[in-house]
Amino acid sequence: MTRGGVHALDLPSGRLEWRAPGLVGIVNVTPDSFSGAGGFSTTEQAVSAGLRLRDEGAIMIDVGGESTRPGAEPVAEGEELRRVLGVVEALAAAGVVVSVDTRKQAVAAAALDSGAALINDVGGLRDAGMRAACAAAGAAAIIMHMQGEPSTMQEAPSYTDVVAEVEEFLLRQARVAAAAGVRGVVLDPGIGFGKDVRHNLALLRATKRFASLGYPVMVGASRKGFIGRLSGEADPRARLPGTLAAHLWAAASGAALLRVHDVAAHAQALAVWGAIDSEDLETGE
Numbered sequence: 001m002t003r004g005g006v007h008a009l010d011l012p013s014g015r016l017e018w019r020a021p022g023l024v025g026i027v028n029v030t031p032d033s034f035s036g037a038g039g040f041s042t043t044e045q046a047v048s049a050g051l052r053l054r055d056e057g058a059i060m061i062d063v064g065g066e067s068t069r070p071g072a073e074p075v076a077e078g079e080e081l082r083r084v085l086g087v088v089e090a091l092a093a094a095g096v097v098v099s100v101d102t103r104k105q106a107v108a109a110a111a112l113d114s115g116a117a118l119i120n121d122v123g124g125l126r127d128a129g130m131r132a133a134c135a136a137a138g139a140a141a142i143i144m145h146m147q148g149e150p151s152t153m154q155e156a157p158s159y160t161d162v163v164a165e166v167e168e169f170l171l172r173q174a175r176v177a178a179a180a181g182v183r184g185v186v187l188d189p190g191i192g193f194g195k196d197v198r199h200n201l202a203l204l205r206a207t208k209r210f211a212s213l214g215y216p217v218m219v220g221a222s223r224k225g226f227i228g229r230l231s232g233e234a235d236p237r238a239r240l241p242g243t244l245a246a247h248l249w250a251a252a253s254g255a256a257l258l259r260v261h262d263v264a265a266h267a268q269a270l271a272v273w274g275a276i277d278s279e280d281l282e283t284g285e
């Protein structure tokens with residue numbers, strides 16, 4: 001399988017259609033993100049980073065105000081609101097499709113009020129208030145699987161059958177979300193969230209199976225620990241080559257969205273891949 005199909009989500013601002021894989025650019029407004037990419041401490045810096053990632057080819061920008069890296073401590077609601085709302089408002093006003101990476105219902109509701117179109121919930125919409133906030137705003141949601149909580153999730157992740165268990169969770173939450181009136185969902189196996197290297201590899205290998213469930217699938221492997229473990233690269237900022245390998249593999253298996261720090265590099269990789277795959281490409285040469 002090579003280039004992906006066309007996907008669509010109905011959002012408050014209208015219908016978003018894209019050919020897979022679409023790139024979701026990450027903007028973290030946090031002092032402690034694992035990746036070394038975020039840590040934007042002012043609204044202005046975060047907004048200009050978001051606009052740059054959009055210009056580089058992202059179809060959506062994911063704004064986060066609370067790090068979920070292994071061992072991260074929770075952020076107070078007021079502080080998370082202070083970090084993300086101005087960024088969401090400015091990006092949405094510039095016509096950017098914004099998702100907000102939050103586990104708090106109050107943050108989700110305020111962000112949707114400020115122009116966000118999707119909520120990216122690493123808690124997988126287990127909270128009824130989160131589902132209600134998305135439904136009330138006519139917003140879509142990204143449902144991610146996580147075992148445990150960020151503060152402890154990497155201590156002893158354990159599954160009988162990781163692929164089956166993640167699949168069952170995602171399908172159940174998609175149904176619960178639909179019953180609560182959420183208009184559209186994206187499913188995400190949650191690479192690195194309560195998973196060891198073998199679990200992450202099994203989930204990536206199962207991308208095709210997840211992509212056949214009837215919902216767009218998002219994969220986020222960008223700079224994550226398993227790439228460091230497989231390659232020996234300790235610095236997350238130096239894990240772009242491994243990230244590209246994982247993401248191209250996922251895209252070839254049907255991932256609809258890739259959540260990435262390095263949009264320009266992914267856009268280049270996908271342009272070459274797409275050109276090889278296309279028989280009728282006009283190269284201009």
Ligand code: HH2
Nearest residue numbers: 028033034035067068069144188191220
């Ligand atoms: N990964 C991170 C955060 N949010 N959301 C989804 N849906 N899928 C992911 O894989 C995912 C996510 C972790 O990456 P990052 O945002 O770079 O780090 P941090 O949480 O430390 O800010």
